[in-house]
Amino acid sequence: MSILVYCILFAFVQTGSHASEFRVGGKNGWVVPNNTNTLNYSDWAGRNRFQVGDSLVFVYNPSEDSVLQVSEGDYKSCSTSDPIASFKDGKTVFKLSQTGPVYFISGASGHCQKSQKLHVIVLSIRGGTPSSSSSPRSAVAPALQLAGFMCGFLLSLCGFIL
Incomplete structure (x- = not known):
């Protein structure tokens, strides 16, 4: 019975898939x-x-810097001549809308x-649709999701036995 209580409590702690904001x-x-x-x-x-x-x-300070989304080639060569997108507002929020690599460079000369x-x-x-959250995920999240799945499985098994 104590494993049942543990699993129920753990299920409440388990993290799900939530959208996060990362301050670059x-x-x-x-x-x-x-x-x-030393950044x-x-x-x-x-x-x-x-x-x-x-x-x-x-x-960033918009009078001194900017953010450019660029191709992999422009990222490697630090080319600012043909960005995919350019931002100069001082607090750029870039939503990650598709899987794969994304590249950014500073638009200021030499940066x-x-x-x-x-x-x-x-x-x-x-595991679902993103929702609002302010805390970033870490590498621990997959382990918590697996543990939550295992607890769910054990709960189902306990319900079947009882």
């Missing part, structure tokens, strides 16, 4: 990495799990060459 670069925002802020956009992107429906929030660029991989939604 964390508290530093969209800035040129340097010796004092690395590749490391930042690697610590997060992005899914369709999530949003990236770029926060991309100083590693102000971002490449994210967008995964498909698992």
Whole structure:
């Protein structure tokens, strides 16, 4: 009987698929990495799990910077001449609408060459329609989803036996 109670409680804790907002670069925002802020956009992107429906929030000084969505080739070469999309508002919210890689670079001269660029991989939604949420998912979420599934299975089994 105690396993039944545990599973019921765990089912309430289990996380589902919710859309999240990710502030690009964390508290530093969209800035040129340097010796004092040790920001690395590749490391930042690697610590997060992005899914369709999530949003990236770029926060920057609009008089000094911008955000360009670019092709993989333009990302690698830091070319600003033919962006897919261009943003200059200081707080750009970019909704991730499809799976696959997405590339961004700074539109300010020389910033991309100083590693102000971002490449994210967008995964498909698992388990339903995205809803509003402010806390980003981490690599722990899949384990919680599996544990929730197992608890659901055990609950069904317990109901069948009882």
